[in-house]
Amino acid sequence: MDQVEPPECPVCLQPYAAGFTVPRVLPCGHSTCEACLKQFPNPFPHTLRCPVCTLLSKFSNSPSSSFPKNIDLLHLSSLLQELPVKPKTVISQSPPLAGNHSLPFEFSSKSWSHEFYSKWKKWIIPRDSILLEKSTFETFDEIFDGKDLGSFESSSEMGCVLREEEKVGLVKVGIFLDGSDESKLFSYSYESRIISVLYGMREKERIELVSILNLSSRICRVGEVYGFWYNENDRFVYMVCENFKSTGLLKSVHNEEEVEERLNCDKMIGFGIVGMEMCEILSCLHLEGLIIGCLGVNCFVFNDFGRVYVDFSKVLNMGRRVNKVMKRGLKDLEVSLKTEILENLVFISPEMLLELFQKEGFELDSGKSRYEVGSGSDVWSLACLLAWLIIGSSFIEETATYLDCVVNAASDGKGCPYFSLYKVWMEKTEALLGHRLGSEYVPLKEFLFRCLEFNLSNRPPVTELWKCLRELVIKPKFDCGVSLKLEVKKEIKGHCVVLGDLCQRVEETNKEVIDGLPQNYDNGRANVRRDVVEGLSGGHVECIDMKGHLDCITGLAIGGGFLFSSSFDKRVHVWSLQDFTRVHTFKGHEHKVMALVFVDGGQPLCISGDNEGVICIWEACFPFDEEPIKKLYEQKDWRYSGIHALAVSGTEYLYTGSGDKLLKAWSLQDHTLSCTMSGHKSVVSSLIVCNGILYSGSWDGTVRLWSLSDHSPLAVLGEETLGNVTSVLALAADNNLLLVAHENGCIKIWHNDLLVKSLKTHNGAVFSTSKKGRWLFTGGWDKTINLQEISEVGDQIDTMPVGSIACDSVITALIYWQEKLFVGQSDRVIKVYYGV
Structure with a gap:
């Protein structure tokens, strides 16, 4: 026979022994x-x-x-x-x-994880922070103007700050489609709409967004990106960017009216300074692995101190415009390239043009091997921009002629001699540069000509262009040898913004994926009931009305296969949970019934209390009796009377919270008053039992904790805020978390005796709460049921507003049971919400 092991400690698993392990x-x-x-x-x-x-x-x-x-x-x-x-x-x-310990059940909800929400929530700009000043919503790629209505500081590591009345630029990044035409009951929260759009993006799009957000924080010469804002009018999510007061490089540097045969020394110095700053910006972007792909004059702006910045909102707008033009047929392409590209002074490198043509199915014969878009593409575009600053409109005319030839040759279907056409354009550009620069600036002309090479590998890096432009400002003999700290290698390709998903989308929307959930609901699924939270996440919720009470609902309890409801009409109704019909009515009260509880014991009981201090104990099993099996009476006080809250501890005690500021413990064995607990300074409005603790909330704004073993006080929560009292109206507890609902619409979350979270969830008093797993339902005066997701990561508590259900009356009672949400209202109706 096996040897019997000695008894051991359940925690450390060490055998008991005299001495240390007693x-x-x-x-x-x-x-x-x-x-x-x-x-x-x-x-x-x-x-x-x-x-x-x-x-x-x-x-x-x-x-x-x-x-x-x-x-x-x-x-x-x-x-x-x-x-x-x-x-x-x-x-x-x-x-x-x-x-x-693990929960006995798990809801299925929206697809994104808490980690995904935590990563992106720091970039969510509050709902009322932005005012959209432009009202036309015709094109997806248009930049909108707005202003900040209140200061906002993001919780990101770099802490981007929006100041009140600050002008901002808004770029559309996605549209929110909730697919809720079949069900108007549930409304997604503001945060959920933004997270849904971000989650519905392709992974590459999100990677681009992260790169742009991080770059705007790390690189001082890039316009700031503050985060994401949702506009309820057009349902678009916008990326909120810094809006520069400058009109951009176009009007600030180049003046078409001042055309001279030669550029004077002062203008060349100014030209060199601006060009150097643009090189510095591109160098920083390339070192971060980000390539724009093609450059437009309006991508660069001046700040209040005359320094050059790159505006990423305009970069994205330019990229979307380029992709939109290339999606048109060859018949429209010639006109589009002139009106949409050249008139906006956007310069597309030859390898980028090849990439765009081939992506749309147009074949160009370059006569050379194909070059991938890389950092040299930005060097080419910047050289074109500098050439335009030097030459003027003649450069645009020659470029337009070159593009016309390319499009016409491609439309012939005989193969476009792309390299030959490009070589002709290069020769004319060289001649124009030589005419404007003269013999004094031959090195600059030759260097720009190198930057315009067809072969990507022959172009110099942006740092070499910076050195060339520096010689216009500081002569080599006076130069102290300052150079860019980091050299950008020519072979660096990086990620191209214009060819990326954010610019490729143009007018695409998430029609196939809504909120990260496939929209494959059909008529055959309409009658399939599922978890209400899952239904809420997919926008598919239905409701059943249970009518029978003659006044406001005050409490709900479930047990023994029945739903019990109390009301001001002095009655307690019993409802079937199978077909939601009323099966019985308890009629023992002579005053308004304020609360009720269910006791699951050898003899199931329903216990109710009224506002005159009468407690009725009903036998809660079929067949039901109309009269209670026992009535208990609290001692009346002419100043305070009535029961406001009930709770039970197994089958041992019934606890009552009353208007006389006292808690009373009644024995469920012999129905006698066991003890009285005092300490509150006003009505005891709510009670709940969890993990060996009795929690009592009061109109005095505090929650008191009592030990169930001896009914002694353990702690007082909220006592330090007595100067600004907000009455406690409802409690919910789960494990070591206590959720306290107040009359000012706030929910406070306590971990043991430590306040870890406070959030405003309602516009008005919160009368009822219900927590199951990580889901918290709250309802109150504003006729709204809010759904919050609560996440515990280590010692941190985080909440996310998932959405809300708009009701037609004040919410007075909530209870979740077996994938359904039961809601008691002040209009005498009990609603049952379930997913389909």
Whole structure:
């Protein structure tokens, strides 16, 4: 026969023995060793939780002296151990607490994870922060103007700041389609709409967005990108960018009216300074692995101090315009290239043009091997921009002629001699540069000519162009040898913005993917019921009305296969959970019924209390009786009377919260008053029992915690804010989290006795809460049910507003049960929401 192992501590798994591993008996009957008792965290002063049943126990001085030794376990252990036990090594692992066990169920909701939400939420700009000043929404790629209505600082690491009345630029990045035409019950939250659009993007698009957001924070010469804002009028999500007051490089540098045969020295110095700053910006972008692909004059702007910046909102707009033009047929392409590209002074490198033509199915014969778009493409575009600044309109005319020849040759279908046409354009450009620069600036002309080489590998890096332009400002003999710190290699390709997904989208929307969920619902699924949260996430929720009460609903409870509801009409109704019909009515109260609870014991009970202090105990099983099996009476006080809240602890005690500021514990065995708990300074409005603790909320704005073992006080929450009292109206508890609903619309989340989160969820009092797993439902005065997702990551508590259900009356009671949400309203109706 196998040898019987000696009993061991359930925490450290060390056998019990005299000395260091002496077993101590907790009030619940379970035992653990002295060493582990000393390591248990104390959720409240002089308390600890049993590692087996999680019951909260109190002790006086120390755990080892307050709890007796388990002599039987110690004796048995000594008999079974053949060898003496060595002193136990203390394990540094924390003992398991009640909050660590897994939940018995798991909702399915939107597809994105908490990590995805945490990553992007720091870039969400508040709903009321932006005012859209331009009202036309005709093109997807248009930049809109707006202004900030209130200061905002993002929670990103770099802390982008929007100041009040600051002008901003808005670029569309996606449209929110909730697919909720079939169900208008649920409205997604502002945050959910933005996250849905971001999640519905392709991974490459999100990578581009991250690159742009990070670059705007790291590189000082790039216009800031503040985050994302959702416009409810057109349903678009916008990227909010810095809006420069400057009119851009076009009007600030080049003046067509001042055409001279030669550029004077002063203008060349100014030209060199501006060109150097543009080179510095491109150098920084290339080092970060980002290539624009083609450059337009309006991409560069001046700040208030005359420094050159790159505006990424205009870069994206330019890229979308280029892609939109290339999607047109060859018949329209010739006109489009002139009107949309050259008139806006956008310069597309030969390899970029090849890429765009081939992507749309037009074949160009370059006569050379194909070159991939890389950092040299930006060098080519910048050289064109500089050439335009030097030559003027003649350069645009020659470029237009060159593009016309390319399009016409491609439309013939005989193959376009692309390289030959490009070579002709190069020769004419060289002649124009020589005419304007003369003999004094021959090195500059030759260097720009090198930058315009057809072969990408023959173009110099942007740092060499910077050095050439620097010689226009500082003569070599006076130069101190300053240079760009980092050299950009010619072979660096990087990620091209214009060829990226953000610019390729043009007018695409997420029609196939909405909120990250495939929209494959058909008529055959309309009758399939599923979890209400899953239905809310997909925009498919239906509702059933249960009518029968004659006044406001005050409470809901579920047990024994029935739903019990109380009301101001002095009655308690019993409803079938199968077909949601009323099966019985309890008629024992003579006053308004304020609260009710269900007791699941050997004899199932429904207990209700009214505003005159009368407690009715009903037998909650079929067949039902109209009269209660027992009535209990609270002592009346002419100043305060009536029961406002009920709670039960298993089958031992019934707890009542009353208008006389007291909590009372009633024995469920003999129906006698066991004890009275005092401390609140106003009406006890809500009660809940969880993990060995009785929580009581009051109109005095505090929540008091009581031990279920001896009904002694443990802690007081919210006492420090008595100067600004907001009454507690509802409580929800789950593991070590307590959620407190206040009359000002706020929900406060407490972990043991520490406030970890406070959020405004409603416009008005919150009368009811219901928490299941990570989902929190709240309802109140504003006739709205809000759904929040609560995430626990380590010691951090995070919340995300998922959405809301607009109701036609004030919400007075909420309860979630088996994938359905039951809602009691002030208009006498009980609604049942479920997903389809």
